Amino acid sequence: MTTLPTQTDKKLGLVIDLDTCVGCHACVVSCKGWNTENYGAPLSDQNPYGADPSGTFLNRVHSYEVTPDEGAAMTVHFPKSCLHCEDAPCVTVCPTGASYKRVEDGIVLVNESDCIGCGLCAWACPYGARELDQAEGVMKKCTLCVDRIYNENLPEIDRQPACVRTCPAGARHFGDLGDENSDVSKLVAERGGMDLMPELGTKPVNKYLPPRPKDDQIDILAPFLETVAEEPQGFLGWLDKTLERIG
């Protein structure tokens, strides 16, 4: 049913720390791996070893350069996947009822056996979170690893989305953003977590933590550090002196 629930019991989602992300793309790879081997149609590639490879990904890492009015520019790595919006425009446009938002946890999912592959939901999403798989002709999107987070066959530590579990920098956090006492909600409150394109009124559940401001000076202890020896020592010192003498 493509009518959005007025309220969901939980608001499961991700908090992505743009200060910590190093842009290694490990989340992209683990996402592709898990979601190719498990729930639903595999994420196909087209011409993967050819001149013009392309494929379906549920998570992509962009990199941006931010130039302040004064001071040096900085690079920000920016992972982007489905934000599981409360007012998800992709769900209501679906003509077949394949797209839906779950009442119990707020996850936006696609029932692939109902999807006709019209692509309208991908048009409706402002963030580019949905991709039509070119081999299967069905819409693919982040499931928040619904087949991991409730999976009692996995050790408890692995009951997290693959991207969160794999991130070597700890830049991705998973939890209930509807519960203000959850770790993720506290993190969002503490670090000023933000919405992407809030002007479109989609009310994303996923939040992004802005990069912390860069230090504008070098370490205050730096001047007290021992200077690097400018006089060569040892063999180099002997060589230097000997060559001086010859000259």
Next chain:
Amino acid sequence: MHPAPSIIVFTVFSGLGFGLLTFLGLGKPDYSGFTAFLFFLIAYAFAVGGLISSTFHLGNPQRALKAFTQWRTSWLSREGCLAVASLVVMGLYAIGVVFLDTRWTLLGLLGGALSLATVFGTSMIYTQITTVPRWNHWITPVLFLLYALTGGAFLAGQTSLAAPMLLVLGAAQVVAWMIGDKLFAASGSTIESATGLGDMGKVRMFEAPHSSKNYLMKEMVHVVGRKHAFKLRVIGVLCLSVLPFILLVLPPFSHLISFLALLLHIFGALTLRWLFFAEAEHTVGLYYGKR
């Protein structure tokens, strides 16, 4: 947006077909028997042909019947339901006109209204998309309805009505560009709002997530076609509106010249529908440093 040929053919020809059905429902032209049959045949060929064309861009067309279920929220579903309803009602009406030489006026009016509602439904598929500010405006349904009514009047042989409507349509198309050209900027979405990094400074794409193109860029960041947009706008309006108008109003009237005018009109409509997609900018382009 990617101007898919199947969607251009769908919107233009189903628009023309349902436009003609609207006039047939109103009893214009007032033929019966075989002549009426030919008019209904053209209307159904265009409307149904257009709808079939729309299924060519589906990934899994064998499940297309499921698209009739979500009319509560989805304009695509509503459009499908309205299309079937108008085709059924107008089919019954056609039986009376063609075979029984009777005009069930009320049924015709209902079928005509449903046909027009179908065109409105088609337009709302695009109008509802808030991520494409150029489409997300009341001018889009106005334009689609005018395209359908003008083409419908033309096909129905109502030349005295079609001629002034051609000019109204041309003017409405120009107004739609004047409004639409400003809508993306007015929407307030920028690369800064898309990344949330605007407070820190000016944002520029540094590195794309992948070395080659992906589905999102092919589908929604179609920038190639915009190079000749202005020239195509001029050619489009000339063919859609100005030239057919001149051909229709200048004597002598002949069916051959009217047919030529109609071909020009349809060519213009196809060109401008191509531009309707090619010029539409989606917010996801912002993430790729493009529009």
